[in-house]
Amino acid sequence: MQTSIRTNVIAELSVAGLLILLPLLFAALPLKTKFAGRTAAITLGVSVALLILTAFLFDMLLGLSAHWLFSLGVWVLGLIPCLAIRLRHQSRFAVAALSVITVFVVLQHILDLSPVKPYKRFFATIQAGMTEAEVMRKLDRQFPAEGAFPVPVRHDFRTNEIRFALDPKESAWNAEAIVIHLDNGRVVSKEYWRD
16 A cells, blocks of 8 residues: 655644754753753643644554553653653753653543544454454444444445445544455455545
């Protein structure tokens, strides 16, 4: 599967990365005045807000917070500027900012903020040799009828192929699909089509 990333997305992520790490510049400056400390705290606040927004958007679109490695990466990316500002300016705000990041990372990992995370968990549970009924039970476990997210739409295109569309009505996920290939009523392969 090929994915093309537009250059404007790379530029936006680069700017976000620079702004997230901007407090490191203020931690490296030789000034240790109240003004420098307040400026460092303000840039740290912007950095934390931007880090949380960026992690939130990645999770909404890609469900990345299901992986502890992503969550750890976000936490470390927040830890570095907070620690630098704390050590340089003895800022209590840096401790508070790190606490906010920690709570956010843990909650983001635990909670399903979009249907993408349970959808990916559903895909991961599908194993070769499973029957169609077993696959449907796995789907029901991730997407209960009265759950927070709509149940993916099932399409039977061919005799031995089932497709589950994440949410055809939502533009963010209208082309996201799981395709299961069957042979004699059992799963032989699966594919994940990203939107």
